[in-house]
Amino acid sequence: MKYHNVIIKSVSIYHPKTKVTNEEIIDHFKKQDIEITGLLNHLGRNIRYKASEYENSLSMGYEVGKKIFDISNVKPKDIDLLYFVSDTPEYLITTNALRLHNMLGTVNANINVDLNSNCIGMISALDMAQTFMKSKKISYGLVIGSANILNIARPDDTVAYGSFADGACAVLLELVDSNREFGFINSNYFTDSALNHYIQYPICGTSNISKDNIDSLNKKLQFIPHDVSFFSDRWKDLILNMLFLNKVDITDIDHFMFSQFCKAEIAETLEKLNTPFEKTTFVGEIYGYTGCTSPIFSYYHALLNNKIIPDKYNVFCSVGAGYNMCALLYKNAGEKIFLCSY
Numbered sequence: 001m002k003y004h005n006v007i008i009k010s011v012s013i014y015h016p017k018t019k020v021t022n023e024e025i026i027d028h029f030k031k032q033d034i035e036i037t038g039l040l041n042h043l044g045r046n047i048r049y050k051a052s053e054y055e056n057s058l059s060m061g062y063e064v065g066k067k068i069f070d071i072s073n074v075k076p077k078d079i080d081l082l083y084f085v086s087d088t089p090e091y092l093i094t095t096n097a098l099r100l101h102n103m104l105g106t107v108n109a110n111i112n113v114d115l116n117s118n119c120i121g122m123i124s125a126l127d128m129a130q131t132f133m134k135s136k137k138i139s140y141g142l143v144i145g146s147a148n149i150l151n152i153a154r155p156d157d158t159v160a161y162g163s164f165a166d167g168a169c170a171v172l173l174e175l176v177d178s179n180r181e182f183g184f185i186n187s188n189y190f191t192d193s194a195l196n197h198y199i200q201y202p203i204c205g206t207s208n209i210s211k212d213n214i215d216s217l218n219k220k221l222q223f224i225p226h227d228v229s230f231f232s233d234r235w236k237d238l239i240l241n242m243l244f245l246n247k248v249d250i251t252d253i254d255h256f257m258f259s260q261f262c263k264a265e266i267a268e269t270l271e272k273l274n275t276p277f278e279k280t281t282f283v284g285e286i287y288g289y290t291g292c293t294s295p296i297f298s299y300y301h302a303l304l305n306n307k308i309i310p311d312k313y314n315v316f317c318s319v320g321a322g323y324n325m326c327a328l329l330y331k332n333a334g335e336k337i338f339l340c341s342y
Helices: 022-030 037-043 057-071 096-104 118-136 231-245 263-272 291-304
Strands: 003-014 018-021 047-050 081-085 111-115 140-147 167-178 183-191 253-258 313-320 324-331 338-341
Touching: 003 057, 003 118, 003 183, 003 291, 018 022, 022 037, 037 263, 057 096, 057 140, 057 167, 057 338, 081 096, 081 118, 096 111, 111 118, 118 140, 118 167, 118 183, 118 291, 118 313, 118 324, 140 291, 167 291, 183 231, 231 263, 231 313, 231 324, 253 263, 253 291, 291 313, 291 338
Parallel strands: 003 338, 081 111, 081 140, 253 313
Antiparallel strands: 003 167, 018 047, 140 167, 183 324, 313 324
């Protein structure tokens, strides 16, 4: 039997130069008589990076995208599919994917699309890309994710301003035919939209953002704290159902790449899966929470530290505002994956 497999060929990540420490965040909120230390410990924060006034999601996406071509033997003209993933896009018209098509010189990427599914955006885009590549026999696809969150965070928002961060990632995908199955195997999704009103940007809605009578704070991002203690149960069910459908046991999963939003939720999920914390890579303390890009930041460091073993299964898993969840099952065939970071 012949399989059309899509594999990860190269991974690149980018973070801005400006570092923001926990001490700076604690002092910022102390001036507002807000105690934030407990929250930072729960989420797993230490430092995070903030984009400069000259950076945005598009410019960071360009930087991380062009590096992909520096570290692999694939040229811009080889790319047939280009996705740009962000919930903080620099432009709505024309699309950022179209602009990157021009900036990167991906002249044959006739499929170029902007995508947004908040914090599951990057892994759901990878799922869509690999599915499309298999059905259309596309040789190479490039998925770029970028988050420019601190620019829109309210200064009184303990979660967004206190723990979010800016950054970008790029993943180069390749179609490989083989008599065995590897690469992206399958996915699973879950949505419960009951919490849709707790996190929103802009608060006032885009139809009101240009109105002078709207307070500037209401044109920013708002994260209203709410109970998500059940997320670990939902993640557990999402992962186990996906594995069951693919006849894979939880003990076969060698490494997990989760959303880097909350370290405590990751630990609780793994405990419910009877899996040690050592089987995941948490980088939220060194980058902050970089939204849709965060599972790829985790994957980059897992690769860098030789935690991704050939012929073993990996799971990517994230949760998006409102909320929706996505999990991906991936099998590393032992191919060399090229890495680069800024």
